Amino acid sequence: MSQSNTTMNLTMYRMSSWLKSPKPYLMFIGFGFVLSFWYFSVEVWKLPRFQDMPALTEVFEEWFSKDPYYGLSIYTPEYYKHIGISLRRIGYAFFLATALGVPLGLFLGWSQKLREYIFPLFELLRPIPVLAWVPLAIIIFSGSETPVIFLTFLASFFATTLNTMLGVESIDEEYSRAAYCLGASRWQTFIHVVVPGAMPFIFTGLQISIGVAWFSLVAGEMVSGQYGLGYIINTAYIMVQYSQIVIGMITLGIIGYVTSALVRVAGDYMMQWRVRELALGGD
Amino acid sequence: MSTVDKTNLMPTKGAIRIEDVVKIYDPEGTAVMAVDHCSIDIPAGEICMIVGPSGCGKTTLLNTIAGFHGLTSGHIYLDDEILCGPGKEKAEPGSDRIVVFQNGALFPWKTNLENIAFGPMMEGKLSKGEIYQKARKMMVDAGLEGTEDAYPGEVSSGLRRRVEIVRALMNEPKVLLFDEPYRALDSLTKSVMHEALLEIYYKNKVTIFFITHDLEEAIFLGHRLIIMSSRPCKPKKIVEVDIPHPRDYSVLTSPRFREIMNEAKSVVNEEARKAFEAGEKEG
Numbered sequence: 001m002s003q004s005n006t007t008m009n010l011t012m013y014r015m016s017s018w019l020k021s022p023k024p025y026l027m028f029i030g031f032g033f034v035l036s037f038w039y040f041s042v043e044v045w046k047l048p049r050f051q052d053m054p055a056l057t058e059v060f061e062e063w064f065s066k067d068p069y070y071g072l073s074i075y076t077p078e079y080y081k082h083i084g085i086s087l088r089r090i091g092y093a094f095f096l097a098t099a100l101g102v103p104l105g106l107f108l109g110w111s112q113k114l115r116e117y118i119f120p121l122f123e124l125l126r127p128i129p130v131l132a133w134v135p136l137a138i139i140i141f142s143g144s145e146t147p148v149i150f151l152t153f154l155a156s157f158f159a160t161t162l163n164t165m166l167g168v169e170s171i172d173e174e175y176s177r178a179a180y181c182l183g184a185s186r187w188q189t190f191i192h193v194v195v196p197g198a199m200p201f202i203f204t205g206l207q208i209s210i211g212v213a214w215f216s217l218v219a220g221e222m223v224s225g226q227y228g229l230g231y232i233i234n235t236a237y238i239m240v241q242y243s244q245i246v247i248g249m250i251t252l253g254i255i256g257y258v259t260s261a262l263v264r265v266a267g268d269y270m271m272q273w274r275v276r277e278l279a280l281g282g283d
Numbered sequence: 284m285s286t287v288d289k290t291n292l293m294p295t296k297g298a299i300r301i302e303d304v305v306k307i308y309d310p311e312g313t314a315v316m317a318v319d320h321c322s323i324d325i326p327a328g329e330i331c332m333i334v335g336p337s338g339c340g341k342t343t344l345l346n347t348i349a350g351f352h353g354l355t356s357g358h359i360y361l362d363d364e365i366l367c368g369p370g371k372e373k374a375e376p377g378s379d380r381i382v383v384f385q386n387g388a389l390f391p392w393k394t395n396l397e398n399i400a401f402g403p404m405m406e407g408k409l410s411k412g413e414i415y416q417k418a419r420k421m422m423v424d425a426g427l428e429g430t431e432d433a434y435p436g437e438v439s440s441g442l443r444r445r446v447e448i449v450r451a452l453m454n455e456p457k458v459l460l461f462d463e464p465y466r467a468l469d470s471l472t473k474s475v476m477h478e479a480l481l482e483i484y485y486k487n488k489v490t491i492f493f494i495t496h497d498l499e500e501a502i503f504l505g506h507r508l509i510i511m512s513s514r515p516c517k518p519k520k521i522v523e524v525d526i527p528h529p530r531d532y533s534v535l536t537s538p539r540f541r542e543i544m545n546e547a548k549s550v551v552n553e554e555a556r557k558a559f560e561a562g563e564k565e566g
């Protein structure tokens with residue numbers, strides 16, 4: 001209870017200092033600038049390469065329309081079905097990547113032996129871009145759902161594992177020594193020192209992981225699958241329903257932002273000690 | 284032990300005997316001799332101060348006693364039981380000898396109370412309730428009341444050091460090993476810490492092996508000063524501090540204190556100069 005309180009307080013504190021800073025107003029100016037450029041370049045000046053761009057007014061009219069021309073707006077259940085399916089895929093992939101990546105990273109950082117076996121292989125696979133995995137994913141996994149989840153999982157898994165491993169390596173040796181001195185066994189040291197000590201890096205990893213998950217998801221949905229935000233964008237392009245492309249993009253931006261904020265809140269919740277140190281401004 | 288401290292009863296356990304210890308670091312064939320045929324006898328309950336130039340091998344000696352690494356030859360005994368020697372290259376780290384580290388090694392992810400309870404919790408001999416009760420009592424005795432639920436990062440560095448010492452004492456060790464624990468503190472905090480340490484010591488007599496650069500600190504706290512030679516380290520001169528315990532800060536201005544200070548200073552300066560010149564030759 002006191003835990004969630006601290007998290008709440010910190011969130012409130014961040015909010016109020018954010019509102020007091022010039023940031024939100026600069027943000028509005030930034031948004032305003034981009035939106036008006038969009039509006040003027042397409043609808044007023046009609047710049048050469050912009051004539052086929054969906055217009056700002058057209059997109060927003062479609063997005064908020066009760067009876068959308070292309071069948072997709074905030075009032076249609078279809079819209080939420082696409083969002084739901086994308087979210088479900090992200091959920092599975094992110095959960096799997098975390099459930100496998102965190103323990104693997106912990107053990108890789110903890111055991112020299114294991115690292116020598118696995119790490120070279122890991123380093124060889126990691127730079128392969130997700131798109132290069134698409135054909136194999138479709139060959140290996142049946143249906144339209146599993147290949148997409150697999151692709152989404154991949155990059156997330158690498159990011160989580162690698163950061164977790166770095167987290168273990170970042171722990172000052174004196175903490176383990178202190179634990180041994182105080183009579184902790186190797187396993188107890190792992191639980192009480194290695195896991196919490198790596199936590200800040202783990203959550204950095206999870207932030208990256210959720211970001212790359214959306215990236216890979218869209219790539220996956222564009223090639224395979226019948227639903228999802230990536231699918232909307234791709235189909236809209238093929239069907240020349242350009243305003244839907246932009247609706248899909250904006251939706252992705254908003255939901256992507258929310259999911260990564262959720263990961264941050266979870267991190268604050270699990271690392272009260274850090275939250276409180278930061279709230280004190282260091283010492 | 285003839286000149287010091289007949290007024291206070293000394294414990295019978297915790298004598299350390301260092302016999303002819305040699306430690307050679309040999310990372311890439313470039314042998315570095317850190318400790319050279321060093322013999323020191325520390326009776327149970329003594330505060331033994333180790334003074335010596337930078338890089339002479341003091342930490343190396345402490346780490347060998349603690350069991351963080353092995354020795355090249357020689358023996359170390361704790362109460363006539365062998366800690367390490369031929370056939371047992373490295374001592375097993377254990378809660379009979381607890382290190383208080385140079386930079387402090389309280390676990391930042393545990394509250395002060397959890398830190399203090401850590402040792403007995405790992406040991407698992409007492410119930411959680413008993414351990415926390417004891418921990419709270421020790422905190423009150425050490426003037427740490429009210430900081431139980433704070434994280435180490437939330438309290439001052441002076442308090443942190445005190446928490447760390449109490450954490451070590453919870454395990455009822457025979458020996459406390461200090462590696463320049465007050466190096467980073469300002470002189471005012473330092474003097475408070477010295478008196479606090481002595482106060483704790485008078486209540487829980489343990490053998491103290493204390494490394495420092497600060498001669499005033501060494502003489503104020505110690506029964507004996509062991510002044511080390513420049514690398515490789517071995518005792519160069521032993522200075523008995525025949526100022527009776529219990530002491531308080533008034534002894535700093537006593538003529539005897541000045542005399543001992545001058546005696547120690549000349550030896551230390553000579554060694555520091557040697558170390559500096561050796562460093563110049565190498566660099």
Ligand SMILES: Nc1ncnc2c1ncn2[C@@H]1O[C@H](COP(=O)(O)OP(=O)(O)OP(=O)(O)O)[C@@H](O)[C@H]1O
Nearest residue numbers: 308310315317336337338339340341342343344514
């Ligand atoms: N793991 C190691 N491998 C190789 N050489 C080492 C290692 N640890 C220490 N040394 C070397 O051994 C010597 C003694 O180091 P040590 O840390 O024991 O000195 P110290 O007296 O504690 O110094 P300081 O006062 O600076 O803390 C130094 O020259 C150091 O470079």
Ligand SMILES: [Mg+2]
Nearest residue numbers: 341342343462
């Ligand atoms: Mg040292």
